[in-house]
Amino acid sequence: MKQLRRNFLKLSGGAGAMAAVAAAGLLKAGSAWAAPWNKGAFESKAVADAQKNLGATSLIESKDIIITAPDIAENGATVPVAVTSKIPNTQSISIIAENNPFPLAATFEIMAGGEGYVSTRIKMGKTSDVRAIVKADGKFYTATKEVKVTVGGCG
Amino acid sequence: MKKMRGIGLVVLSAVAFLAVAPPVMAQGDLSVGRKMLNEDNPGDLWVDIGKELFYQKRGPKKVSLEQCDFGMGPGNLPGAAARMPRYFADTDRVEDMESRLITCMTKLQGFDSNELMKKAISSPRSKGSDIEALALYVTSRSNGMKINVTLSHQKEYDAYKAGEYIFYRRNGQTDFGCVQCHGEPDKRIRLQDLLHMTVKAGAQEVASTWPAYRGAHYVVRTMQWRLNDCVWQMRLPDLKYGTDYSIALTTFLNHRGNDAVMQVPGFKR
Amino acid sequence: MADPMKIRATLQGDTADVRILMRHPMETGTRKTSSGVVPLHFIQSVIVQHNGKTVLDAQWSQAISQNPFLGVRVKGAKSGDKISVTWTDNKGDKRTDEVAVAAGS
Amino acid sequence: MKTTWIKLSVTAVVGLMIAGCATYPDRATTKQMAEKMVFDAFSASPEHMKRLEQDRSQQICSKIGDEKLSQAEAAEIVKLARASIKYPASGKLVGDWKNGDRLAHNGAGDHIRNGKEESRKENGALCQNCHALAPGEINVGNVGPSLTGYGKQRGNSEAIAKYTYEKIYNAWVYFPCSNMPRLGATEHLTPEQIVDVVAFLIDPQSPINK
Numbered sequence: 001m002k003q004l005r006r007n008f009l010k011l012s013g014g015a016g017a018m019a020a021v022a023a024a025g026l027l028k029a030g031s032a033w034a035a036p037w038n039k040g041a042f043e044s045k046a047v048a049d050a051q052k053n054l055g056a057t058s059l060i061e062s063k064d065i066i067i068t069a070p071d072i073a074e075n076g077a078t079v080p081v082a083v084t085s086k087i088p089n090t091q092s093i094s095i096i097a098e099n100n101p102f103p104l105a106a107t108f109e110i111m112a113g114g115e116g117y118v119s120t121r122i123k124m125g126k127t128s129d130v131r132a133i134v135k136a137d138g139k140f141y142t143a144t145k146e147v148k149v150t151v152g153g154c155g
Numbered sequence: 156m157k158k159m160r161g162i163g164l165v166v167l168s169a170v171a172f173l174a175v176a177p178p179v180m181a182q183g184d185l186s187v188g189r190k191m192l193n194e195d196n197p198g199d200l201w202v203d204i205g206k207e208l209f210y211q212k213r214g215p216k217k218v219s220l221e222q223c224d225f226g227m228g229p230g231n232l233p234g235a236a237a238r239m240p241r242y243f244a245d246t247d248r249v250e251d252m253e254s255r256l257i258t259c260m261t262k263l264q265g266f267d268s269n270e271l272m273k274k275a276i277s278s279p280r281s282k283g284s285d286i287e288a289l290a291l292y293v294t295s296r297s298n299g300m301k302i303n304v305t306l307s308h309q310k311e312y313d314a315y316k317a318g319e320y321i322f323y324r325r326n327g328q329t330d331f332g333c334v335q336c337h338g339e340p341d342k343r344i345r346l347q348d349l350l351h352m353t354v355k356a357g358a359q360e361v362a363s364t365w366p367a368y369r370g371a372h373y374v375v376r377t378m379q380w381r382l383n384d385c386v387w388q389m390r391l392p393d394l395k396y397g398t399d400y401s402i403a404l405t406t407f408l409n410h411r412g413n414d415a416v417m418q419v420p421g422f423k424r
Numbered sequence: 425m426a427d428p429m430k431i432r433a434t435l436q437g438d439t440a441d442v443r444i445l446m447r448h449p450m451e452t453g454t455r456k457t458s459s460g461v462v463p464l465h466f467i468q469s470v471i472v473q474h475n476g477k478t479v480l481d482a483q484w485s486q487a488i489s490q491n492p493f494l495g496v497r498v499k500g501a502k503s504g505d506k507i508s509v510t511w512t513d514n515k516g517d518k519r520t521d522e523v524a525v526a527a528g529s
Numbered sequence: 530m531k532t533t534w535i536k537l538s539v540t541a542v543v544g545l546m547i548a549g550c551a552t553y554p555d556r557a558t559t560k561q562m563a564e565k566m567v568f569d570a571f572s573a574s575p576e577h578m579k580r581l582e583q584d585r586s587q588q589i590c591s592k593i594g595d596e597k598l599s600q601a602e603a604a605e606i607v608k609l610a611r612a613s614i615k616y617p618a619s620g621k622l623v624g625d626w627k628n629g630d631r632l633a634h635n636g637a638g639d640h641i642r643n644g645k646e647e648s649r650k651e652n653g654a655l656c657q658n659c660h661a662l663a664p665g666e667i668n669v670g671n672v673g674p675s676l677t678g679y680g681k682q683r684g685n686s687e688a689i690a691k692y693t694y695e696k697i698y699n700a701w702v703y704f705p706c707s708n709m710p711r712l713g714a715t716e717h718l719t720p721e722q723i724v725d726v727v728a729f730l731i732d733p734q735s736p737i738n739k
Contacts, residue, residue: 070188392573
């Protein structure tokens with residue numbers, strides 16, 4: 001039921017998306033169902049708005065969230081960031097680069113069978129705190145790590 | 156766990172940290188990121204692209220590169236790159252990976268060498284050039300093997316010595332030779348580490364990590380690109396592709412890098 | 425159209441360590457070239473499935489780096505299990521690739 | 530005369546090779562081959578090709594491996610460097626530290642790409658590439674010594690200003706064949722730019738001395 005609704009939302013996302021969905025056979029049983037893209041959160045320019053759009057009205061600081069990232073990024077275009085959440089029943093992990101024009105970089109919904117761990121690479125325009133927001137049992141937890149970004153080359 | 160009052164607090168503590176942080180501390184702080192990037196290298200995506208190009212029938216003559224001899228006999232790739240540059244009798248010349256590919260793509264497949272060279276170094280953020288992908292694929296077939304650039308033909312000795320001469324030759328607006336940046340340990344241009352190439356370990360890193368994925372360009376680069384960029388920084392004019400100058404420098408460095416274990420693609424900032 | 429991914433899935437105990445490399449330009453829509461501004465073009469959704477069951481449903485912005493990497497861990501995996509990954513970008517392009525979980529070393 | 534000699538030595542080398550005794554070419558042969566490689570390797574206008582030609586000082590300073598500079602060579606370098614130095618028309622060796630700060634952090638100028646010289650209003654002084662500058666700056670190199678607190682340690686006397694000016698104009702006058710580019714002598718920087726960099730280094734108000 002829920003899946004059907006999601007699929008409907010996806011289909012209503014425009015003719016292009018619809019054609020792609022149909023061509024890819026997304027309607028078949030057992031294929032991948034994607035949650036609708038959180039436009040509000042991703043298009044927020046302020047960190048607070050992005051948080052609100054993620055549904056995180058209050059944040060609890062947690063030492064059970066570990067952000068692995070370099071202290072200094074040699075290349076702001078490829079900053080490796082891994083987030084491990086040891087909080088039981090972790091449902092989602094979001095990564096925010098606070099000084100980016102659009103701070104929210106990614107949201108990972110973790111289903112049963114997934115571990116509270118994601119690793120990816122993000123673009124950072126300048127030195128910034130990288131914030132992880134973890135949703136677990138309906139509550140929102142957070143941790144930050146500063147990543148210094150320098151311009152590369154001798155240009 | 157305690158409730159956070161807001162972001163202001165975090166920002167404050169970050170400022171406090173900055174104030175007491177020691178001024179320069181590159182190595183330790185950079186190593187976490189380098190390790191993460193090296194473990195999962197997007198350059199790997201180009202190995203398969205290179206493989207496909209290698210076996211595809213291409214060029215005006217519609218043949219694959221399977222008859223290309225990289226020094227171990229036609230089409231025999233394992234270990235071949237680990238022994239290059241080397242002397243090739245058919246061209247009576249010492250060739251590195253890039254120049255050998257051009258030889259084969261010209262002679263076997265009928266491509267125009269000038270056209271190949273024009274496109275050999277791709278634009279940043281592009282899908283990369285055929286030669287970049289091919290060089291990576293052929294070199295990757297030596298992964299896990301030891302670099303073993305031997306000098307036996309007279310032209311190999313000549314290339315080695317000429318490469319050494321060029322390494323130390325100062326010229327241009329900066330008065331630089333290669334050694335001005337690569338002659339001492341633990342040096343950096345701004346934050347970028349400079350390999351110490353006059354010791355074996357530094358030369359070994361050169362010999363075993365190219366072609367490499369260049370993070371800032373999002374494409375695979377070969378040693379020839381590295382040399383082009385170096386001479387650009389030295390304020391020299393445009394270096395032509397696949398010349399004896401590049402081959403000599405590569406012969407000098409790779410021979411001194413012998414016994415390193417080939418592991419490509421490397422990952423470069 | 426879309427280029428194949430490179431997926432590694434290795435067993436560590438009963439958890440599969442999954443590492444995915446994708447080839448995608450991840451254009452921010454602000455980059456200028458001689459022929460004008462390159463339009464926004466980025467992967468919006470990545471789904472990771474374990475034997476057909478979704479274990480990770482990711483939403484991305486254009487701030488994920490070009491040629492993206494994603495690392496995840498899947499609990500309760502066995503050697504030979506299927507891990508499949510599907511990405512979809514904002515232009516509707518998509519790509520699915522699948523690997524079998526390899527025994528750990 | 531000269532070419533005959535080289536031909537002879539090449540023949541000798543080929544002879545050795547046939548006998549199965551290929552070996553390292555001698556110094557003169559190496560130089561001959563390598564110099565040819567250098568001039569064959571670049572495509573550029575005659576004006577840009579000139580950058581590949583070594584002046585006397587560059588030739589002396591291109592020591593291979595562990596070769597050392599002789600006393601006589603060092604003396605010649607110092608003499609050539611001394612002769613190269615020109616002073617600003619104003620006679621003032623300490624300029625505007627703010628402009629010097631800007632120049633010190635500018636790594637551009639004199640690059641050539643696709644046959645074209647970088648179009649810039651002025652060249653940068655390149656300092657940041659190789660030297661630590663103001664306290665706490667991260668994105669700085671260490672090929673050269675740290676310049677943090679340069680003026681604090683040395684003061685800003687006339688003698689220090691003159692030394693600093695000459696050091697930037699042609700570092701080899703004090704350190705023959707050091708790694709530092711001869712920024713004034715190669716005309717990368719103008720005397721007017723150099724006095725601003727001198728101010729950046731020695732002015733007590735400059736961030737480098739804070």
